[in-house]
Amino acid sequence: MDPIQQAVERIYIATEGKVDKDTIIKKLREYITMGVPLREAERSVVTIYGGSSYALITVPKKVEELTPGEPRINLRVKVISINSKTYELEGEKRTMHYGIIGDETGTVPFTAWRLDVALRKGDCVDIINAYTREWQGRVQVIIGNNTKVKLLKDVDIQVKTAIKPAKIIELHPKIGLVEVKGKIIDSREKEVFVDGIPRKVWEGIIGDETGEVPFSAWDVEVNKGDVIKIVGAYVRTFRGMPQLVFDNRCTIEKLNEDIEVHEIPVTLESLEGRGGFNAVVEGVIIDIKNGSGLIYRCPECGRVLSSRTCPMHGKVEPKADLRIKAVLDDGTGATLLIFNREQTERILGMNLKDVIKMVQDNMGNSAVVMEAIEDKLIAVPMRVRGNAISDERYGLKTLVRDFEFLNLEDIAKKAQHLLEELGW
Ligand SMILES: [Zn+2]
Structure with a gap:
């Protein structure tokens, strides 16, 4: 829309349809040809026809354009659903309305703290001077104390509900x-x-x-x-x-049926940028990161320490612990795996005491633990289950819940099984 067209739309809404758009455009042109700036001309036209000029500072929007944190928006929408909830706030009974509204471009949830008119499902309305905010990761329209809701007659909106x-x-x-x-x-x-x-x-x-x-x-x-x-x-x-x-x-x-919940292995590519809860992935360990093996933690906060001083708790008696940070690659992507103490003990076939003794026997050099981990894990195929957390900067990090070593025979058998299931 060009600026004049936009001004006409705003004036039309601000004057609540009392004048038609042709008259508005004629009047607006008169002012502009007299050299009046558009914004000022707009306000004058609204005042002439008895509209409310605050409506001018609002912006007409389509549902699909909405983002959280927009002040003063106007929408022409259909009510898809509406519910209400009565609650007590500071001893006073109040009713909140909420539901879904939509237009030709999509649907959006709304909350109304106050409504000028009783709304029902299927009503088409102009919502003037509402605002948006984010709620549970999604944009929501708020009908507040300064929002006007106008019921439209003889208007129908084809709502896009995808x-x-x-x-x-x-x-x-x-x-x-x-x-x-x-x-x-x-x-x-x-x-x-x-x-x-x-x-x-x-x-x-x-x-x-x-x-x-x-x-x-x-x-x-x-x-x-x-x-x-x-x-x-x-x-x-x-x-x-x-x-x-x-x-x-x-x-x-x-539903009166049962669903068998399965965990099928997913590709690491499919988890990129989104993460996955309790995801199962299969791949090969390609790297062991520094910070794996025997580590010492602050007994108070669990922070990994390189000396006897915790930045938070000062001088402490650090507690020995084991962990492995390994990189698993499945051909489509990679994830950092974090194994805890118990899992590290299982991988090494040694408990924490044995590991401490091994380091002592090696004159206190803990590189020997790193070597033992590399021996056990590098190039080893593995199935891992755990929460894969997506981080914009560091990529995928999976906190291992459980794991098993795979052999190549297993993988071939599984592929065969899968093909059979698909009817090949
Ligand atoms: Zn600490």
Whole structure:
């Protein structure tokens, strides 16, 4: 839109449709030809026709253009769903409305602290002077105290609702709204305060035949063992991994079936930039990083120390520990693996005491531990399960939950099995 066209749209909204656009454009041109600057001309035209000039400082937006933190926006949308919740704030009963609105470009959740008109599902409205913010990793429209909501008659909006069916393995933050079917593997109820209002959230793990993902369900009770279908959930990144988020704006259906949750190995490429909860990867160890082997930690904070002084706790008696930082490559990408003490002992076939003794026998030179680790791990094929955390600067880091050594025969057998399953 050119600036004049934009001005006409703003004036039209600010005068609440009392004058048609042709009249506005004629009047606006008169002012401009008299040498009045556009902004000033705009205000004058609004005042002439009895509009509210504060509406002029707002910007018309389409849903797909919205980003968090935008002040003063105007939207023309259809109400897809609306719910309300009554709560007590400082002894006073108040009602909050929330739901989903949409236009030709997409859908977005909204929260209204106050509504000029009673809204129902299917209503088309102009929302003037709302703002946006981020909530659980997604943009949300807020209808605040200075927002005007105007019901539109004889207007229909074709809402673009793109909800994509997805398997859990496919979930990543850029996928948009999804339809997911899964089994609740774990769920805990929590009460949290959002803007002073108590809300219930269930957090846990949901899985299907392709994998598992953490979820948070707002005001929706989900219990361990439930098999559910959620339509309209979305995915955000939380602690470097994808998380499924849904609330009672979504359509949630309890299913009378069972789902077998599997963990199938994924490529490291598919985890890049998104991470993965409890991901299974298979590859070959190509490098052992410095800082592996026998290390000493502050007994207070667990920080790895190179002397008897902790930057936080001063002089301490450091505690011996074992860990391995190794790089696993699967041909599509790489991840740093972190093995803890118990896993390191299993890999070395030695316990911590043996390792300390080995270092002492080597005149205190701990390089001998590094060599032992390299002997056991370099070029060794491995299957690893753990949380793969995505970090923009350092790439993927996987905290190993469990692991097994593979032999090449296993890998060949598995490939054969997979081909058979695919009907080859
Ligand atoms: Zn410390």
